[in-house]
Amino acid sequence: MAESPTLKRKREKKEGENGTAESRKEGTTATGFPLADLSVRKVLRESARDKTIFLHGQVNSASGDGTDAVVILEKTPFREENISELLKKHTKLQLQMSNDIYSTYHLYLPPELNEIKTTVVYPATEKHLQKYLRREVYLIQETGADYETITLPFIESQSFSIQWVYNILEKKAEADRIIYENPDPTDGFVLIPDLKWDRKQLDDLYLIAICHCRGIKSLRDLTAEHLPLLKNISKEGKSSTAWPAINLPPLSDTTPWTSEHLRMSPLEAIVKRFGVSGAQLRVYLHYQPSYYHLHVHFTALSYDAPGSSVERAHLLSDVIDNLELDSGYYRKRTLTFALRADEPLLKKFQEAGRV
Numbered sequence: 001m002a003e004s005p006t007l008k009r010k011r012e013k014k015e016g017e018n019g020t021a022e023s024r025k026e027g028t029t030a031t032g033f034p035l036a037d038l039s040v041r042k043v044l045r046e047s048a049r050d051k052t053i054f055l056h057g058q059v060n061s062a063s064g065d066g067t068d069a070v071v072i073l074e075k076t077p078f079r080e081e082n083i084s085e086l087l088k089k090h091t092k093l094q095l096q097m098s099n100d101i102y103s104t105y106h107l108y109l110p111p112e113l114n115e116i117k118t119t120v121v122y123p124a125t126e127k128h129l130q131k132y133l134r135r136e137v138y139l140i141q142e143t144g145a146d147y148e149t150i151t152l153p154f155i156e157s158q159s160f161s162i163q164w165v166y167n168i169l170e171k172k173a174e175a176d177r178i179i180y181e182n183p184d185p186t187d188g189f190v191l192i193p194d195l196k197w198d199r200k201q202l203d204d205l206y207l208i209a210i211c212h213c214r215g216i217k218s219l220r221d222l223t224a225e226h227l228p229l230l231k232n233i234s235k236e237g238k239s240s241t242a243w244p245a246i247n248l249p250p251l252s253d254t255t256p257w258t259s260e261h262l263r264m265s266p267l268e269a270i271v272k273r274f275g276v277s278g279a280q281l282r283v284y285l286h287y288q289p290s291y292y293h294l295h296v297h298f299t300a301l302s303y304d305a306p307g308s309s310v311e312r313a314h315l316l317s318d319v320i321d322n323l324e325l326d327s328g329y330y331r332k333r334t335l336t337f338a339l340r341a342d343e344p345l346l347k348k349f350q351e352a353g354r355v
Helices: 080-089 126-132 144-157 163-169 224-233 266-274 316-325 344-351
Strands: 038-047 052-059 067-075 093-099 102-107 116-121 137-142 180-182 189-193 206-211 281-286 295-300 313-315 335-340
Touching: 038 067, 038 126, 052 126, 067 126, 137 144, 137 344, 144 344, 163 189, 163 206, 189 224, 224 316, 281 316, 313 316, 335 344
Parallel strands: none
Antiparallel strands: 038 052, 052 067, 067 116, 093 102, 137 335, 180 189, 189 206, 206 295, 281 295, 281 313
16 A cells, blocks of 8 residues: 555564565564665665655675665654754854855764664565655545445455554553553554654654454444544544643653553543643544554644645544544545555556556
8 A cells, every 4th residue: 555655663574564574584683683784785765855765785694694674764853952962062064055144054963963763674575675665656536436346355355464453452562652542342442652753752743543443444444333433532622621630740651551541532641641732633544544454643733744645644533524424424435545656456446447
């Protein structure tokens, strides 16, 4: 499916969304990738706007033995607490251009202030390499009939693994990262930080609500029957003033949850833990989703999050309103989404004469 240029969840180190990677090489861990032994074979994609580059490399060491890897380098945002040190201690500027009152310079920072977020997919399969390769993108207008005759048969014919989702829901993995949980098997969910957010600042806050109920693949499966689930996720509205007052301090990553925290709505949990108003959050679903288990995205309104564009993001509040008007709304409505030129689903639409 169409994916943002930012890496998805850390499962891809072991398991690709479109194929399973081989087991890790002996002696290599998530914290011990041998970067110095990496030989760059190709730049898969780069984005000057996002300050990100995607590399295809091979690990040429005793443990790697020429094994393929995808390495993603991303400049991290400035942090307010570092600005003062940056300006006071590192004042040597290299002039690049001057014109009247305007001038540009290069400022070279020490390593501790010049952090680069590095994400690794290793070992990487050919499908991983193709996934991150730059491709032309096409807009698809999928009718309800298209979904039934093209998209749904394609989904059912593929082996998209979502075992990593079940591991989270069953607390076999990432249990310590869960911020909030409603344990109801039908209308409940867990709220967890997305790995695109480093949790060091609130400007790019990004969390995911993953539903406990299995079998809801995407927006297309939703009916009025699912309104209690959707309303639970959006419970209490977007303003913290609508919630009952609970005099708890903002929570850090190490602060334990209490019974009071566990009774909060998800938006209230975000407010209490991160100090963000519900009115400053963008809450939406993707179509097409990157994995076929219903989940909802919570991002800071100030953050231009990957996948928040109009051809993919559907506001949760709009979804609820539409289902209240018509239980079959998303089974009938034409939905627009983007597909890369190399994606098999695009070929299915081309074969059906729908592109």
